[in-house]
Each structure stands twice: as structure tokens, then as C-alpha cells.
Amino acid sequence: MSLERVRIVLVETHYAGNLGATARVMRNFGVSDLVLVAPYARPNSSEALRMSTHGQQLLEQCRTVADLGEAIADCVCVAATSALDEGRFREQTVGPPDEVLPKLLAAMPSGPVAIVFGPEPSGLTNAQIARCHHLIRIRTSRDYSSLNLAQSVAICLYEMSRQERLMRDPNPPKSPIASHASQERMFAHLQDAFEAIHYLYDERRDALMHGIRQLIGRAGPTEQEVRMLHGLARQLLWTARNGVPQPDLPASPADPDSPADAPPSPPAQETAE
Numbered sequence: 001m002s003l004e005r006v007r008i009v010l011v012e013t014h015y016a017g018n019l020g021a022t023a024r025v026m027r028n029f030g031v032s033d034l035v036l037v038a039p040y041a042r043p044n045s046s047e048a049l050r051m052s053t054h055g056q057q058l059l060e061q062c063r064t065v066a067d068l069g070e071a072i073a074d075c076v077c078v079a080a081t082s083a084l085d086e087g088r089f090r091e092q093t094v095g096p097p098d099e100v101l102p103k104l105l106a107a108m109p110s111g112p113v114a115i116v117f118g119p120e121p122s123g124l125t126n127a128q129i130a131r132c133h134h135l136i137r138i139r140t141s142r143d144y145s146s147l148n149l150a151q152s153v154a155i156c157l158y159e160m161s162r163q164e165r166l167m168r169d170p171n172p173p174k175s176p177i178a179s180h181a182s183q184e185r186m187f188a189h190l191q192d193a194f195e196a197i198h199y200l201y202d203e204r205r206d207a208l209m210h211g212i213r214q215l216i217g218r219a220g221p222t223e224q225e226v227r228m229l230h231g232l233a234r235q236l237l238w239t240a241r242n243g244v245p246q247p248d249l250p251a252s253p254a255d256p257d258s259p260a261d262a263p264p265s266p267p268a269q270e271t272a273e
Contacts, residue, residue: 003160005108007033008153009071011128012119016041020051021150023058029157033112034062035071040119068116068128075114077107080132081152082123083145094135097159103134105164115156120149175222186226186233187213193236 008026013019019041026034036043043059052059065071072078079100104113116132118124123146129135138147138155147155178186191209194200200208221229 003029003031003157003164005033005112006031006104006157006160007035007072007075007112007114008157009035009037009068009114009116010039010149011037011068011071011116011124013039013041013149014120015149016043016045016047017051018120018149019043019045019059020048020053020055022153023048023052023055023062025055025150025154025157026058027055028154029161031157032058032061034058035114036062036064037068037071038066039064068131072114072116072131074112076111077104077113077134078116078132079104079114079134079136080116080118080124080129081136081138081156082118082129083137083140083147084123093133094137096139097136097156098163100134100136101156101160102163102167105160105167115153115160117149117152175224177220178223178226182223182226183217183221186221186229187216189230189233193233193240196237196240 008022008031010019010022013036019036019039023034023043026032041048043062043064048059049056063071104115107113115136116124116128118128136156138152140147187209190212191200194209194212195205216229219225
């Protein structure tokens with residue numbers, strides 16, 4: 001599944017910059033079907049083209065129609081957008097993007113779907129919203145709820161793209177968690193290091209180490225992360241023994257991707273005691 005069947009419908013857009021910015025964000029998310037309903041702004045204006053940034057082709061091929069009905073006639077599911085969600089026409093179908101947009105995705109195999117955005121000064125009318133199946137309200141501060149047109153398009157397309165990926169691959173592969181034995185070696189290494197810098201001592205020693213084990217264990221560390229923690233332990237041990245940061249060291253058979261724990265010979269520029 002992709003977003004090729006998603007249509008962006010802009011109703012009576014006033015500002016050419018918003019046409020261009022919308023074309024740009026549509027290009028970002030692989031959406032190419034743009035329909036303008038009775039626009040005041042011209043899609044071929046210099047301001048629209050300037051703001052489109054690699055979306056000029058969408059402006060060149062967009063359709064202009066006289067009314068909303070013509071723009072969505074062949075669509076199987078349509079969602080309007082509005083910052084206002086009160087009143088009989090709006091309260092029954094309103095929801096945030098993550099609730100509404102999956103319904104459009106589910107309908108896409110049957111045909112085109114559309115997201116409708118109203119004019120900048122006033123938004124969609126009740127009559128226009130009534131012609132749509134759903135209403136999207138992007139939750140913002142009640143003190144100032146009106147978003148820029150292109151920003152609203154970006155939020156909706158981002159959420160639709162995210163939901164589409166979840167539907168396509170609900171359980172994306174994750175890096176495997178390190179084995180218990182590997183984690184135990186890492187914990188032992190860390191414990192030695194923490195004791196060397198006197199982070200673990202007295203009667204709190206066991207309880208504090210238990211807390212560290214729980215903290216790291218809950219994260220489900222991967223083998224790469226276990227190696228990283230071995231590196232932390234190694235640096236702490238070296239600094240505790242030598243008082244200076246550790247230089248580059250050869251690999252250790254027990255930790256093949258990390259330097260050995262044992263202190264090496266002093267660097268060439270120093271004289272061994």
C-alpha cells in the first residue's frame with residue numbers, strides 16, 4: 001500500500017505561498033493528486049512556484065474545479081479538517097488525525113480518498129463539512145487553534161504515512177537482545193569498574209548494583225549496547241588505576257570488539273616505572 005490514492009483538496013485558497021508549500025509537502029510524502037476548488041490564488045504564480053521547492057510539477061498538473069462536490073465525486077472516503085469542532089455538523093464525526101486517517105487508509109483499496117482543507121481566513125463551512133464522512137481536528141492550544149494551511153497538510157500526511165507503515169509492517173524487526181550470559185559478563189565488568197571508582201561500597205553496594213542491573217535489564221540491551229557498556233567499564237577501570245584516560249588498546253579474546261581490560265604498557269612517549 002502507498003499514498004498514491006490520497007487526494008489533497010484545497011478549497012478557495014487565498015495565498016499562493018500556501019499552494020506552493022502544500023505541493024512541497026505532498027512531494028515529501030509521495031502524494032501527487034492535488035485538486036483546487038475555486039482558488040483565489042494561482043498555482044502558476046511566482047510565489048507559489050517559489051514556495052513549492054521540487055513540487056512545481058504538482059502545481060503544473062493540479063486540477064481546478066468549481067465546487068467541492070466535483071473535487072470528491074469519485075472518492076470512497078473523505079475527511080474534512082477544521083480547528084472548530086462544535087455544533088451539530090462537527091461534533092458527531094470529529095477526531096484527531098491518528099483516529100480518523102486509518103479509516104481513509106482502510107478504504108483506499110476501493111478507490112481514491114481525500115483530505116479537504118478550507119480557506120485560510122475562515123475554514124470550511126458547515127455545509128462543506130457535512131459533505132465529508134469524517135472531520136479531523138489537530139489538537140492545538142485553545143488560545144490559538146488555527147494552523148497554517150500547509151502545516152495542517154504536513155501533519156495529516158505525516159500521520160497518514162506513519163499509519164500506512166504500521167499497517168504494512170505492524171511489528172518492525174528489532175535488534176536481538178543480548179544473551180543472558182553476555183549480559184552477566186557485562187554486569188560483572190561494570191561492578192568491578194564501579195567498585196574501583198568507589199561508586200559501590202558499604203552496605204549499599206548490593207542494593208545499588210541491583211538497581212543498575214534492573215535499569216539496564218529493562219532496556220533489553222543488544223550485543224552492540226553490551227559492548228558499549230564494556231567500553232565504559234574498561235575506561236573507568238583504566239582511569240581508576242592510572243588517573244588518565246585510556247589509550248587505544250588491542251582487542252580482548254573475551255570481548256572481541258573491545259580493547260583488553262588489563263592495563264597495557266605505557267605509551268611510547270612515557271617512561272615505564
